[in-house]
Amino acid sequence: MKTVMQSYPVNQVYIGGNFVTPHGSELFDLFNPVNGKLIGQVQLADEVDAEMAIAAAKSALPRWSATSKEVRIEALRRLQVSVAASKVDLLEAVTTEYGAPQRNSYMVDSTVTAFSNMIKTLEEFDFTRKIGRARVELAPVGVAGLITPWNSDAFFIADKLATALAAGCTVVIKPSEMSAMQTHVITKALHEAGLPKGVLNIVTGRGDVVGSAITRHPDVSKISFTGSTETGKIILSQAVETMKRVTLELGGKSPSIILDDADLEEAASGALMAGFANSGQACVAGTRILVPEKRLAEFLAIATEKMADFPVGDPRDPATAIGPMVSERQWNRVQRYIHRGVADGARIVVGGPGRPTEFPEGYFVRPTLFADVTNDMLIAREEIFGPVLSVITYRDENHAVEIANDSTYGLHAYVFSSDSERAGRIASRLEVGRVSINGAYEPLSPFGGFKQSGIGREYGAFGLEGFLEPRSIMA
């Protein structure tokens, strides 16, 4: 089998514009989620590597922060071209490493468009504003630490990097060690774009070692983190000592509200698609499907049929919509929640515990649809991070909004209706950072969460402002 591992051994980190062997010597095993077999090892960076990467970013900061908008746009263009040229390798890496279905090539496409989206933003962005007698300059915040999770690691690297560079920041990136392959592919592509040395540094290592060193370091001014709410809280507390600016993109338990006037065929397809995104391993997954009481039977019949449009299988099979879970740990976590749902009185409509019969090994789970779920059950409250969806009924619009907002999370919501004005009124009552009506999407609109889904926003101008400090000059 030709793997990305064979092409690029994962025993290097990227510091000061060079690929170097890390000072850290710990080896981390990588497993193929399709069969659970060992496919390689990553040599992890340690605190010494983190220190060196931060020093490189610090020394590159004065020059990069003084660059013009045109220079930054030109750099982003080169990065985009270079990453676009590595799309095939990137898709291979995400499939090998965490079982992302190749049918979902948007994972890779969005890694490329992260750069074009930021170019568009930068072209229209004004770094100086006038307020009364003051001229307000938006200055780069400084060295930024970017910490990314394994699910779509390359996209998060691209998006956070593009935004930080656009602002004039230099960066140290700490990707998940479970994403070593995609990290290596994208690092190679980013290197080929020829940024000034030290502007970009990438150190793959453990969160509690390298991540922690970055979040505590006095020379790092900003942390942009995507990952679990649990880790987000640790990072926030670590960053407070040096008063870092912090953007946290955390977990979710997003509602898909199906209004009583919705076309149920379309709404069921849309809700399943929102729930099964990235094999259910997506922070924005619509995992609570809110259905009007009086249309429940009709919805379940349609949704059961449409589950066949989301087959589980080998991620390399173009028909596959849902691949295996990333790890054995994640597989066990999903199983625990399915058992807990049954124990709490939810009814399995499709799926259930265990592996699909055709896939007796690896980390495959059975895509599961629960009915008779109440919003106080654990499966409706906690992020499962797998293809397990809960159908919850509501009496009327107010009840639907009440259930949707009754969550510690507030990342995303989906509304399905044949009346877009009515859907818009509901959307305005939801305590979430983003609402998609009938599947609509706008990549430049701010992304981030209310409540425990995070702090701050990414993407577009809002994302860019997260890497800037206003300086008022009054004369």
Ligand code: NDP
């Ligand atoms: P984690 O929170 O476990 O890890 C995310 C990153 O943080 C990893 O690189 C991890 O390193 C690092 N990390 C762990 N501990 C620390 C620490 N003490 N200091 C600094 N960094 C640390 O999340 P997962 O990787 O398991 O990703 C899944 C989670 O991410 C889900 O809960 C999901 O909801 C969330 N997510 C949120 C998104 C959003 O935009 N809101 C998008 C995608 C995912 P290591 O790998 O070594 O632990």
